[in-house]
Amino acid sequence: MAATLAFGALVIPRVAGAAPSSDALIAEVYGGGGNSGATLTQDFVELANRGSQPVSVDGWSVQYLSASPGPTSKWQVTKLAGGIAAGSRYLVAEAKGSGGTVALPTPDATGTISMSATAGTVALVTGSDALTCLTAADCAADSRVRDLVGFGGAVVREGTSAPAATNSTSVNRGAGLADTDDNGADFTAATPTPTGSGGGSGDPTPTPTPTPTETPTPGSVRIHDIQGTTRISPDGAKSVTNVPGIVTGVRATGSSRGFWFQDPQPDDDPRTSEGLFVFTGSSTPAVQPGDSVLVSGTVSEYYPGGAASGNQSVTELTKPKWTVLSSGNALPAPFALGPDTVPSAYAPDAAGGSIESSALQPSTYALDLFESLEGMRVRVDDAPVIAPANEYDELWVTTRPADHRSAHGGVIYSSYADPNSGRLEVTTLLPDSAHPFPQANVGDVLTGTTEGPLDYVSYGGYELQATSLGTLHDGGLTPEVTRKQKNKELAVATYNVENLAPSDAQSKFDRLANGVVHNLATPDIVALEEIQDNSGAVDDGTVAADVTLRKFVDAVVAAGGPRYRWREIDPVNDADGGQPGGNIRVAFLFNPDRVSFIDRPGGNSTTAVQVVKDHGKAGLSVSPGRVDPGNAAWTDSRKPLAGMFEFHGHRVIVVADHFNSKGGDQSLHSRFQPPARSSEVQRGQQATVVHGFLENLLKTDRKANVVVVGDFNDYQFSPALRTLTAGGVLHDLIADLPLAERYSYVYDGNSQVLDHILTSPRVSGGADYDVVHINAEFAGQTSDHDPQVVRLRPKG
Known part of the structure; x- marks a missing residue:
């Protein structure tokens, strides 16, 4: 099994043309951005989720092929990240032209594909490798193709071609998001209406960091109220106003940008987290750690990898607006993770059922403890490395150094009954240019303190987003050499x-x-x-x-x-x-x-x-x-x-x-x-x-x-x-x-x-x-x- 990729599946892709999509699909395609006579300055592809659950698009892509491909034609690729909330939109900005007067609303992903204004093929793909199919039949047979739209007489299409577009019109699936797997029946030419996760349809003078119109005083809802005592917020899908807190970390890269903030005045219930993630799509939020903020937005549960993966959700605020009240404030003290605080038992047994609606027991189960700390600052001290650094700047440490150690300093998995509760993934929020991620091997140690907000990700689960990394101590691991066989061996x-x-x-x-x-x-x-x-x-x-x-x-x-x-x-x-x-x-x-x-x-x-x-x-x-x-x-x-x-x-x-x-x-x-x-x-x-x-x-x-x-x-x-x-x-x-x-x-x-x-x-x-x-x-x-x-x- 190579890199297995593969514990926990994403939302299962369908074969193009085989069955209508029940959730993520292509809603609108526009290739005339910045052209003569265009109002918008950029091309775009808009995705939609017509399902009842969020869909993760981490590792997916939007791809474009010319309308009449030849033997050497290549698909162009724009990688995606993050997810599409139920009933929401996801905007992919493409090439920008020299014309037009109206900028796109804040996109959720950005590429450089210069699409034809009149004809072409766009595919939503559950992967980022370029497609190789050049016919409708071959693309229909590629299980990575989640949805596909050919317009303007394109050779590669579902059913019949969608109509041609122009510099002033897009091809649009319409408000009903019909999907019969016949592009000609599902799409019409219409005025472009680009919409992303933050809403909106273009503004010639957009405000990069909108602020709420309410009086900047704390509202009645606190972060611990939003997080609640289970894995699911009691305020799901509700709008909240002026939630107070201190910014503790900023994710400034990728298409899942945002910031964590934490209430410096916690309640006395150990089950309720005092931290929360604010999702800003592909836009970098104009805040810094130490800012005191009031945040308004919609409470959402995001399932990394999609709900079908079985993963847990992350409670977050979407479509946010915020006000910075002051800067340079002290950060809330981090929760120390160690053998005295992380339970030896890993998770409650629900006989294969879901544990997300059960009341958390943070003193009994490690998974419950981590959930009770979701979004909060945590720390590990002198943390032993139990899995090496990978290409994504991630490594694993143990918070329970005495448990089940291997000969080289890892932790041994010897039974389904004991998944090793002390395991914790670590990544970084620090800029790589100034703080290169440690290329650690098993047996090394991150000496000193590693601290930052606690997140949850598709591959790895709970992950410490480090704003401060310990110093790498080399454990001296070297590749083993076995002995030579004897003549009769x-x-x-x-x-x-x-x-x-x-x-x-x-x-x-x-x-x-x-x-x-x-x-x-x-x-x-x-x-x-x-x-x-x-x-x-x-x-x-x-x-x-x-x-x-x-x-x-x-x-x-x-x-x-x-x-x-x-x-x-x-x-x-x-x-x-x-x-x-x-x-x-x-x-x-x-x-x-x-x-x-x-x-x-x-x-x-x-x-x-x-x-x-x-x-x-x-x-x-x-x-x-x-x-x-x-x-x-x-x-x-x-x-x-x-x-x-x-x-x-x-x-x-x-x-x-x-x-x-x-x-x-x-x-x-x-x-x-x-x-x-x-x-x-x-x-x-x-x-x-x-x-x-x-x-x-x-x-x-x-x-x-x-x-x-x-x-x-x-x-x-x-x-x-x-x-x-x-x-x-x-x-x-x-x-x-x-x-x-x-x-x-x-x-x-x-x-x-x-x-x-x-x-x-x-x-x-x-x-x-x-x-x-x-x-x-x-x-x-x-x-x-x-x-x-x-x-x-x-x-x-």
């Missing part, structure tokens, strides 16, 4: 190389190769997961991966290793899941100086390998061969690859696996507790298929030397792994390690097991197994998985 390794494609930088190939040669000590057999086809994520029908594998093998030779040979089977195009167009698969590398591959012809993407009796031993009908590839358990997932090897006269059968990802599972910080793990149903089915194949193999030859390796995307205590090891067919070697060393992956601050090596009874005894920690704990990782290796002595 067969070394078998597994390594998820994270969507490796020829288009990746040579430095990635070199670093992966160096890991195989030096850190893994050149294993005899290496099972690779996530090998992409020769064109990578371009969905052009390519399935062969020989260029990818050759480039990797060449890098191994350059690093001082042997010239490995490989065996793999190309999948059916777009049938094995993973990154669209990438056609990821598992593959074997083997060192021909140490081990031979026993080829049996006939293996292909759809032919199932069978167990056969071969000279008194268990053999395979085809080698390499796929295990039951037609079974529904492998729908949109990688098929296991089985191969026969010979080592010092002994036959060894290796099965390489890459089970389906955890995409769609509810997060540990979900409002549903315990969270649903829907993806494990398919992994259970996959484990049953593999277990049945191996059970049959060992019935044929109980002395067979079998090694099962790969990225199983599941924990050693999961139902899938229990199925694989049922009846003693296989032994999971991770169980032989000390508890503090049982991990190969770090996610949401938890050091956990996703990759496994399992062995048959014949070779389990005396096997020397090692998880080689070179990636998952490091800020500069080459893959998000650590490889692992077993050294064993096959028997005749």
Whole structure:
């Protein structure tokens, strides 16, 4: 599972043209901004949410294609962030012309696309990679396309084309937001009416920071009244006036800008937060920490990732107006998070139901404590880093340093019953130019105080938005190096190389190769997961991966290793899941100086390998061969690859696996507790298929030397792994390690097991197994998985 992206799904995208949208869609498109005769100075795309729940557009995009695309035409992309409240609008400003007199209202996102005034195609996409489809049919088949509008006779459209627009008209879906998936029926040409989350339709002299018209004295509602004693505000959707507080932090980047403010006069109820976020869209608010403000606006519940993700909501004020009464005021003291204040229990058990309407119990559950502090200033002192810094300037610390520490200073996830309550994500509100984010590894420490408002985000849950970062103390973590196998020891390794494609930088190939040669000590057999086809994520029908594998093998030779040979089977195009167009698969590398591959012809993407009796031993009908590839358990997932090897006269059968990802599972910080793990149903089915194949193999030859390796995307205590090891067919070697060393992956601050090596009874005894920690704990990782290796002595 690469970077899994994937704990907790966003709102599920639909296939364009397949069904009308029930929530987020394109409401209006205007490409004449700034042209001769235009009133507005900019092009724009307006989105709308006609649903009853907020929709997150974090990571989504608006994309534009010319009306008559040619073979080399490219989609232009504007990235989105934030969300669209129920019944609200979201304005995307595009290129600005030299004409016009009226500026757009404050946009929620800004791009630079110069759209045609008369004809073109605009798509709302649940991702930010440029689309590659150039026909209506191909775009309808791309599941990333949430909505699409072709106007002015555009080739790419839903149904018939919407009418042409002009410099003074847009194409508009109308107040009813009809969506029949026929652009010609749904859109009309009309006067442009750009509207964003803050309302409005253009003003030649807009006020950047509007102030309320009410007398600037505090109103009757305080922040703790808005936050209430549960996760949902008792004042939801209500307008509030002149709520007092001190600004504690400002988010000045992205399209989810705004500020936090906190009441310096708290009530005496520990369940009610005294902090609140004020959402200003893509406009930077003109306030500073220490400003005393009165804020008016609408109380809203925003669900990062969308309500369908199962995530909790953030209570915030939208469509705000405020008055700054004074500046330079002292900030409210931060709440200290530590083992004395953060409970050891993580969340209340609602038998899978929602906990958001339950009264908070901050002294009993960590999730309840964090919710009672939502929007407030918090601090951690001398915080141990338990997950490395990532490309988004985020890292994880523990507020309970004595709990479940790994050998290198992370925290071990060893049971569904204990998700490790002390975990907390940290990011920064400080400008990177003056305060570079610390490139921390696991085992480092943020010494001193790290403090700032407590937020809630889609990936990670509660997150400290630091206005002050502790000083990084280097814990001295270095990549591990395993020992070299002895002459009569067969070394078998597994390594998820994270969507490796020829288009990746040579430095990635070199670093992966160096890991195989030096850190893994050149294993005899290496099972690779996530090998992409020769064109990578371009969905052009390519399935062969020989260029990818050759480039990797060449890098191994350059690093001082042997010239490995490989065996793999190309999948059916777009049938094995993973990154669209990438056609990821598992593959074997083997060192021909140490081990031979026993080829049996006939293996292909759809032919199932069978167990056969071969000279008194268990053999395979085809080698390499796929295990039951037609079974529904492998729908949109990688098929296991089985191969026969010979080592010092002994036959060894290796099965390489890459089970389906955890995409769609509810997060540990979900409002549903315990969270649903829907993806494990398919992994259970996959484990049953593999277990049945191996059970049959060992019935044929109980002395067979079998090694099962790969990225199983599941924990050693999961139902899938229990199925694989049922009846003693296989032994999971991770169980032989000390508890503090049982991990190969770090996610949401938890050091956990996703990759496994399992062995048959014949070779389990005396096997020397090692998880080689070179990636998952490091800020500069080459893959998000650590490889692992077993050294064993096959028997005749």
